[in-house]
Amino acid sequence: MLTKVGIFCSLRFLIFACMSEISYSKKNDRIECVRYKDWQKSYPPHTHTGHLTVGYIEDGSICLVMNGVAEIYSAGDKFQIPPDVLHEIKTVDGKSYSMVVLCIQVGESECAEGYEDAVARLNELRKSILENPENIYLIEQMAHDACISPFHMIREFKKAFGLTPHQFQMQCKVRKAQKLLAERSASEVTFDAGFYDQSHMDRCFKKVVGLSPKEYKRAVKPTTGPD
Helix, strand or coil, X not given: CCCHHHHHHHHHHHHHHHHCEEEEEECCCCEEEEEEEEECCCEEEECCCCEEEEEEEEECEEEXXXXXXXXXXXXXXXXXXXXXCCEEEEECCCCCEEEEEEEEECCCCCCCCCCCHHHHHHHHHHHHHHHCCCCCCCHHHHHHHHCXXXXXXXXXXXXXXXXXXXXXXXXXXXXXXXXXXXXXXXXXXXXXXXXXXXXXXXXXXXXXXXXXXXXXXXXXXXXXXXX
């Protein structure tokens, strides 16, 4: 039997759940808009491969950490995250925030241009993971393809791209699942995106996106039209 306090807490949670929302909408294949309303989720370190991210805080505050440097952005502030830059978003004092974010595809960054062959091989490795994240690609094979030891490969890959090869591959699997979910169900997407099973995808997806695949699918709005 619920107590008065329990009932009040349940009602408060339901009211907040109704108010808090996230929505995704696409202008075209190159521009996606994400709207966070009264949101309270934090996002762990990640990158936006080949995308420039531009954000505007409508209400509340966020703590944006880029390459280890933290900065607070509050209502009325704008921020910009270059492609392939490691960053994370944290709540401030556990309070909610509202913001609009544009993710703009700007193409692949040429990380290896002007660098030695070892960096060029890492860039090829990154490209291979990005294009086929669903493939089974073990660390030993990655190191073999990059012509360096596994330990050195992991360290240099993280130094160049902000994430370990495994973290980058998991992020790419989730990004592929996001694209596939536009037209297919979560259960159909699981294996094509390279996950072992539904629970594996749910766990990784929620860690990166902050929503389950089904919640994300409900939040995605149809493309509004061409340029």
